[in-house]
Structures are given as structure tokens and as C-alpha cells.
Amino acid sequence: MQDLRIYVAIFDLKWRVWLRVLFSIKIRPRKPQQVCLLGATGSGKTSCFLALRNGKASATVPSMVENRCELSLLKLANSVGKEKKEAIIAAAYSRGVEAAAATAAAANACITRLAANDALDASIFLVDTPGHPRLRPAAAAAAAESSILIFFVDAADKPSFKAAAELLFDLFCNPKIIEKKPSLLLVVNKTDKPEARGQQAVIEDLEREIERVRVCRQASLDAEERENALVGIEGHRFILDDCPLPLCICSAAVTIGDLSAIPYFIIRHTTT
Template sequence: MDKEKVEQLKIQMQQWLNEAEEFINHIPLLNRIFLLELYYWAILLLIIRLFKRTTSNTIVLAGLSGSGKTYLFYQLRDGSAHQGTVTSMEPNEDSFILHSEEDKKGKLRLVHVVDVPGHSRLRPKLDEFLPQAAGVVFVVDSVEFLPNCRPASEYLYEILTKASVVKKKVPVLLLCNKVDKVTAHTAEFIRKQLEKEIDKLRTSRTAVSDADISNEYTLGVPGEPFAFSQCHNRIIVAEASGLIGEISQLEKFIRENVKP
């Protein structure tokens, strides 16, 4: 629950308390005590429900075009990558029970997954979904990583410095996709290269304008090489293959942040 909602709730509660006091003052003492206790219990239950209601179930898939986000989206939903062969120009968005959990007994919470297009002109759409995110999955193509290392680092830098991500400490999964390919780079290699590139970026962006600073958080520790462990929010590195359906680490991340 953000600060604005908390303040609104405080104002509303104070109004309720004032009205209740005025009403209770005209009631006999024993009845007054009973009603007062009942009233406070009602407010407590309301607060609990409000907090539960604002717990997000949204997982945002982000990354460059061609990284395999859409394959992953359909694997999560359908257990198949059959619709993930075309580059997305609009966000793929749906709420569903994870395909791997369809046979599980008991009540499972729906996951709202948003696959945001990776084209640079369409990235502003990301800002529509980040404020509601319970977790962000940044997908990297492990095969074509080196030629895309710089643009991937720039995109990841933008996400990691967003106020909507930093303030709420939204966990980020750095998912190295297509690891089933022989020419795929390892997750450890990708992590180190991204850290090096982000370190260069934060150095080159120290002279940004005041307007930019107001919308951006700085990364890392001054005077030290950048590492993901320095981020305010948790950064996890994992592997997957959307094409063959090896997404267990992705599913684990989702269920850690969207409880059943």
C-alpha cells in the first residue's frame, strides 16, 4: 500500500472515529463499551482486507525483441510455445493458473502475466505495468548475447533505476533464455558482462540533468565496481529455455512472489 493510500485511510478512519464518538456519547456505559469494541474490530478487519486486496499478482516480462519473452508467456499459460513465433507489437496480457499447476489440488491464485514488447519505441508501455508488478523478469537471449549486451544493459539499467521498482523493492529475475543451444553463453558470464556494462553506464550518466535525476535512482556504491548485489531490490540470475519448456526456475520465482 503506497503512502497516498495510507494517508487517505488515516483520514477516513479519523472521520469514522469522530462520528462513532459522537454517537456513543448518547448510549449507556455498558452498551457503549460493547459497541466500541465491536467498532474497533470492524476497523481492524477492514484494514486487513485492504492490505490483502492490494497484494499484487502481476509478473512483468521485459527484455529486447527476440529474447523469447512470448515463448515464455505461452509456456507459462499453455505449456506450449506454439504461439510464440511472432515478435509482439502489443503486450500479451492474461491472468491464469500456471500450466504446470493445473493438476494440483486446492485453491491456487491466478497469476497476471504481462509480456511487454521489446522494441525501443514500444518500451514506454512498460511504465503502465511496473507500478503493479510483484516481480519483473528481464529476459536475455543467451545465444545472441554479446552483440546485444550494450542495449540489454541500457534497458536493464532503466528498469533498475525506476522509482516504481526501487521504492517498492520489486524483485527482478535476470532470466538467461535459450540455454538449450550449444552456442549459449552461461548465466555467470552474462551476469558479469551486464554488471560491467551497467558500471560503464552509471559512470557516463553522472552528468544527467536535474529533470532526469528526479525520476531516477542511482545504482551501486560510489567508488566501487557495480554488482547486482548492491541493488536495493533483490536480483536473481536463472536459466530457461522457452522453446523446449524448461522454465522451472521462472515458475519458482513467480510462486515466490505471487503466493498460491
């Protein structure tokens, strides 16, 4: 009988200790993924940031400071209302941008399905980085901490392609970014402007500019440094298919509310 009491006491003590340990453990919520908006000055990053955060587009001036906010995926999905989405799709068709309109329509339909399945019960950290050349190190640091990169190119400002190419090349050479392998969406923005170049023309111009940057940079390196900093395929002209990150491309007109596939891209790469 005495032995039984001892066993019961030991069991009770172990049970109490186990319960204390169990209740002392704090379940940490999953840290939201970070989404980084990148691009040259004036490419539309801050306009997109405000459109996603506030649900409406607004005109901005080039920013010299970083903007941050936490955003629920459900709010992101509703960043453009149903009527506005339908108007944007119709406007895209009227401008002859059938592919962009079809992409936007498919993205909106997918977001609707995700919302119905409660797949949007999560948040992201949205970071808008300045595009000024002096602030590129800060932008690169933010990109290295992000799992999704949204890179903007101003389709209506061909001279800005050189700065965009330099930024992209720096991203492709950054070892921390390459190791993390964030998903990259290249946004050909401001397609509503009369002087805007088409998406394919912008891609070809960017590829030529990136190739010029690559040749110039590698000419100043020794053999070992060139091997470590190689972007693309040696002996071949650079094309975006050789990008070291998972890459998608879309067209948009952020200032008129046409976010195209941007919300869908973020949601798809956050919920999968």
C-alpha cells in the first residue's frame, strides 16, 4: 500500500510538471512574409503601395524614405473593388491589351475562389523602397529580407531603363538574394500613357541595358571575381529567361487603378 502511494505521488508530480511546461510554452504566430516594392525613381512603387494599402490609387512624388505597413491578404484582395476591376478589364481590352486584360480577369477570379476558401486569413509586410541611387544599399537590404519582390519599370520613360537595368543587375548579383530565391514580378507600369512602349519592347530594351551593365561590370573584374559574379550564360547575350530568380512579367497602369496581376501574385506566393 505504501509503495502504491509512492507511485501515485510520483505520477502526480510528473503530471503537474508536464502541465506547467505545457502551459508555459507560448505558441508564436507565423511571421508575415515581406513583400518589397523596387524600381527606379518615378516608376510607380509608392503609387502601388498606397493603392494596396488604401484601396485606391493616388498621385505621388518620388520618395526619399522607406514606407512600411502590415496588410491582410483579404484587404489586399479587395484593394480594387469589383466594379473598378470590371472597368479596368474593359479598359484594357479597349486599349488592345488583351493579354493584360485576360491576366487581370483570371487573377481576380482566382482571388475570389481563395477568399471563399478562407485562404486569405494571413498578413504580409509591404515595403516601398526609394529608387534614388544613393539609397540603393537600403533597397538591396530590404530585398534580401523579402520572399516576394515586385519590380517596377516606367514604360513611358525609356531613359529610365538604364537605371532599372542597373538595379536588376545588382539584385541578380546579390548573394543573399540569390540564396533566399524570392519570387520576382516585373511590372511594366504606366501602360496607359500615350508614349508608353509595349511590354515586349520594354523587355527587349531591358535585356539590352542589362547586357551593357554586365559587360561593363565584368570588364573591371579579374577571372575569379567574374566567375562569382556571372549573371546569365557565359558567352551568350543576357535575356530575362536567364534570370536567377523565379520570374513573372505583367503590365499595369497603377495610377488609374489597374494593378493587373500584382495582388494575385502576392497572394499566390504567400498562400502556397
